[in-house]
Amino acid sequence: MPTLTRTSGLGRPVTIGGVPEGHTIHRLARRHRRLLHGQVVEVSSPQGRFAEGAAQLDGRRLEGTDAWGKHLFHRYDDWWLHIHLGLFGKFRDGALPAPEPRGALRLRLVGERSWVELRGPTACELMVDAERDALLSRLGPDPLRKDADVEAFLARVARSRAPIATLLMDQKVIAGVGNVYRAEVLFRHGVAPLAAGRDLPGEVTAAMWDDLVGLLEDGVRAGRIVTTEPEDRERPHGRPRRVDAHYVYGRAGLPCRRCGTEILDADHVGRRLFWCPVCEA
Structure with a gap:
């Protein structure tokens, strides 16, 4: 059997960063559903890197949320909002009124009672059904999904x-x-x-x-x-x-x-x- 080369023996627990695991993404899908589902949402990209996509979604109703592995999805009419947090992506949310935008804020969603902000994701993009299906076809089964193969x-x-x-x-x-x-x-x-x-x-x-x-x-x-x-x-x-x-x-x-x-x-x-x-x- 191949051998592993040891890198450290620290003698104490260590904190190691990484991409959020699947349970975190499913929790986010559920939380966003509770906060914004069924509401017409104001969508903006204060940073500007998602400005075109935000303009497409602004004023649409959030019809649902979904998660597959480390990928999060929002459904707005014919669009899927696809988010992959990667190493540095983070969500923040709260009750209205929303705070003033600060820093590199990729995405802001404002509903009837709550706001959600996203910073630093690896992916924040719009997809149509065929594009989402193509992405999912490259992923293995997700143990948290009832339809997992x-x-x-x-x-x-x-x-x-x-x-x-x-x-x-x-x-x-x-x-x-x-x-x-x-x-x-x-x-x-x-x-x-x-x-x-x-x-x-x-x-x-x-x-x-x-x-x-x-x-x-x-x-x-x-x-x-x-x-x-x-x-x-x-x-x-x-x-x-x-x-x-x-x-x-x-x-x-x-x-x-x-x-x-x-x-x-x-x-x-x-x-x-x-x-x-x-x-x-």
């Missing part, structure tokens, strides 16, 4: 020579899983990160899918990622603290919660991968 995910993994750690981050294989869920689900199922997808028993891959469905749904409800079981936390009762939230992610140099072995990390396809060399052997 789990068999497509299982088949893609079963025929791939790529490491399972790579496949879980490939949005063409499974949409919405990011670095945290990737590291945590591999640990929870005792799967070596560099094991080839095709070498995994089908029941293990299916169990990881089912686990991701539950973990992502928990993330949507809680607004945070918690993957540890109560008995594996330093404080097993009450709301999980940040230091108790994960098994391996961000814990390089700390002891494994289950076996005590030092958690390792390494660069893997441009991202940091965390694992326990004993529990995931």
Whole structure:
């Protein structure tokens, strides 16, 4: 099996930035639906980079919101507003009156009672149905969607020579899983990160899918990622603290919660991968 080159052993939890994972995008879709659904919306781009698109949407009614993996959609008549937050995109919202626009504000939506602002996204664009369909055809199934094609995910993994750690981050294989869920689900199922997808028993891959469905749904409800079981936390009762939230992610140099072995990390396809060399052997 290939080896990973370790990059650090910090002995303490670390904060690592990244693209928001799928639970965050689904939460945003639900929140925007609550704030603006059915309302005629004033749309502007104070920064100017989305001025033409904003002019197309201004005065239209928000008919619905949707999410697929890390992609957020608003529906306005014949248009889809497509947003991908990327590394730096952030939403902010509040009750009217809206504050004065400040800084690089890509998009502002103002409804009857609320306002929503977007800064720094990787993508903020208009799409027609055919363009959205083309984008979705390039994405794998999303565990948070009721119409998710789990068999497509299982088949893609079963025929791939790529490491399972790579496949879980490939949005063409499974949409919405990011670095945290990737590291945590591999640990929870005792799967070596560099094991080839095709070498995994089908029941293990299916169990990881089912686990991701539950973990992502928990993330949507809680607004945070918690993957540890109560008995594996330093404080097993009450709301999980940040230091108790994960098994391996961000814990390089700390002891494994289950076996005590030092958690390792390494660069893997441009991202940091965390694992326990004993529990995931």
